[in-house]
Amino acid sequence: MRRAISRILLAGNLLAGLTLAGQAFAEDSITVANLSYRTGPFAATGTPLMNGQRDYITMLNERDGGVGGVKLIYEECETGYNTEKGAECYEKTKAASIVTQPWSTGITLQVLPKTNVDKVPILAPGYGFSPMADGKVFQWAFNPPASYWDGASMILKNISEGNLENLKGKKIVLLHLDAPYGKEPIPLLNAYAEKFGFTLLPVPVGVKEMQNQSAQWLQIRRERPDFVLMWGWGAMNAGALAEAVKTKFPMDKFVGIWWSGSDADLKSVGEAGKGYRSISWSFPVSDSKVMKDIKQLVVEAGHSLLPREEFDYVFYQRGVVISMFVVEGIKEAQAHFKTKVVNAEQLRWGLENLKLDEARLKEIGMEGMVPPFSTSCSNHSGHSGAWMLQWDGARFVKVSDRLEADQDMIAPLVEAEAKKYAEANAPWPVNEECK
Structure with missing residues (x-):
């Protein structure tokens, strides 16, 4: 019991430390929020994913000083995988974060209608509503690298x-x-x-x-x-x-x-x-460059919430890959808009222009961890394939x-269900210029 309580306190202190560290460089930083669920009946599968997402961002701050000279602030809002709590977390985080990560199909469906108004992109890697792959209809929603x-x-x-x-x-x-x-x-x-x-x-x-x-x-x-x-x-x-x-x-x-x-x-x-x-x-490719850097700079340095025995697990390393999607979207936006601190609308463009070919995956040290794919105006999934x-x-x-x-x-x-959704939620803006 003492060990469990110590782990909870350590987790809270580390998360609080990350947020406080973020506040110190808030003027030149980018906030990435995650609607997490480390509690409740789905915690066993949610926790390693959140740990991986958090550790990738922590590693970039430690190794590179962030992304493009800008520190990243990673924040979690606990939902317990509850749709009502998820909607509350969305409202709490949407002003500061350049992205929302709902982490539940139910929460995704709940916040999806708000995206055209709030102009905050939804990133739902490998989950959410499958027709979100249609970028013409769902301009603010992304489900790379593959849908259900x-x-x-x-x-x-x-x-x-x-x-x-x-x-x-x-x-x-x-x-x-x-x-x-x-x-x-x-x-x-x-x-x-x-x-x-x-x-x-x-x-x-x-x-x-x-x-x-x-x-x-x-x-x-x-x-x-x-x-x-x-x-x-x-x-x-x-x-x-x-x-x-x-x-x-x-x-x-x-x-x-x-x-x-x-x-x-x-x-x-x-x-x-x-x-x-x-x-x-x-x-999971534990000897990849990115995982070696995470192990050295985050896990062994005591900055991670990860139990050491889970380092090689599929879900932990999938969390790393997911945060990479966000970061690569930020990089694309920084280059295109010629700015360091990108906003939510600029990130939307970045997520729509991901180019994760084999050369790029090798360059960022993730070779073999995810199949190559790219997104576009009309294709918000990428349809990467899988093993x-x-x-x-x-x-x-x-x-x-x-x-x-x-x-x-x-x-x-996809086309039929996307059209049905737009008609049921009319007036729903559709990007007719997107081919």
């Missing part, structure tokens, strides 16, 4: 061994959190099921059922599906894995989206989870080349 619909497409491509005709007659369960996040892939999966002749069976898991999914897994055992796809988060992931082991479901037929691929969740079942797969647009990772009993290993989503299936749905 990209993820669903790539999972189907992988489990069908590259030929979706192989899924004909199969039964696929979608085990999903009964929340906007968990329902995201359903429209696209339904379209695939209709086209390729497989049965999709959504099985929802309520927040109160996350740690006791016996009813859901009884249904799965009765249905005898060929595959179970998981759109889980927080305690739901560990609960599902425990039930899968208990019911002896074949782990190589159990596949999760990138938020259902946490080392901590798999370590809870250890060797019994061997074979479980998760699609992922990030991959399939598999749990070997102790850690996640890469078991596929880079997979790519089928945009022929996705693009028409």
